[in-house]
Amino acid sequence: MATTPTWPGGKSAAVSLTFDVDAEAGWLGEGAEYARRLTILSEARYGVTRGVPRILDLLARHDIPATFFVPGHTAEIHDGLVQTLLDAGHEVAHHGYLHLRSDKVSATDQVEEIDRGLDALAKAGAPAPRGYRSTSWELTPETFELLVDRGFAYDSSCMGDDRPYVEHWEGQSILEIPVHWSLDDWPRFGWNIDGGGNVADPAEMTRTWISEFESARAEGRHTSFTMHPEVIGRPYRLAHLERVIEHMVASDDVHFARLDDIAATVAPRLLAAR
Ligand SMILES: [Zn+2]
Structure with missing residues (x-):
């Protein structure tokens, strides 16, 4: 397939x-019973106390800007987290x-999820968020309409393409930066005593994600990877993520960008073609 460099710096892939x-x-939203499950809550907390600092160090080492999706509750109980992310x-x-x-x-709870989330991020010092990602990537018509109504620039929850595209619902539309389960750490490693992933070999992730990157490069595509700090922030897994990043950097053919920057780059072309 012909490669058409359309990304800043003439890079083939973004x-x-x-x-x-x-x-x-992530657990309290599953049910009130998790409020007394101190072990599972402590693993969740590890994501902020140990995972995020490691991830920030890794991103800084390679000078990569990234996107962090932060629930309002997380922003409230982890004082300084949002500011730390913004400062970086x-x-x-x-x-x-x-x-x-x-x-x-x-539907009422969905409104509250959006509006309390907006309030909490604002109180934590964040600018109005441009993007939204639904919990477990389950987007509903009610939340879709809220995103359009609240003026979000993009959603990142759907899987209708492997390139940024326009997602539609009953006459309304939003710029979609798609995701996929194969490009997510959770199905691989998100194990707990009640089930979940299978504590996979991280070398599989490395191979798969490098393959995804090379296919994106061949097609001139953007691709995005989804991770969770308590999952990818375990040191041996982060080492494998660094191998993926080193492969991309060594290609000298990748434009790393935050999702809001990708949205700004592709919106004129995609939204004009609606
Ligand atoms: Zn989540």
């Missing part, structure tokens, strides 16, 4: 590294308030 800082909200030059985007799954709660 890559976004994205981190969902679910922290305790990263994007802070919307990931609900208590990480409630839109498909499992009422």
Whole structure:
């Protein structure tokens, strides 16, 4: 396939590294019973106390700007987290308030997830978020309409293409920067005593993600990877992420960008073609 450099710097591929800082909200949003499960909550907290600093060091080593999706609850209980991310030059985007799954709660609760999330990020010092990612990537018609109504520039929850595209619902549309389960750390490593992933060999992730990058490069595509600090922030897994990054950097053919920057780059072409 012909390579058409359309990304800044004449690079063939664009890559976004994205981190969902679910922290305790990732469990508390599953049910009130998690409030007394101190072990699982402590692993969630590890994502903020150990995972995020390691990730920030890695991104700084390679001078890569990234996008962090932060639930409002996480921003509230982890004082200074949002400011630390902003100070390092990263994007802070919307990931609900208590990480409630839109498909499992009422329309009223969906409004609260969006608006309390906006309030919490604002109180933590973040500029109005440009992007949104739904909990567990389950986007509903009600939340879709809220995103359009609240003026979000992009959503990053759907899988209808492997390039940025325009997602539609009943006459409304939003710029979509797609995701995929194969490009997510959680299905590989997100194990807990009740189930989940299978504590996979991180070398599989390295091979798969490098393959994805090379396919994006061949097609001149943007691609994004989704990670969770308590998962990818375990040292041996982060070492494998660094191998993926080193491969991309060595190609000298990649434009690393935050999702809001990707949205700004592709929006004129995609939204004009609607
Ligand atoms: Zn999440």
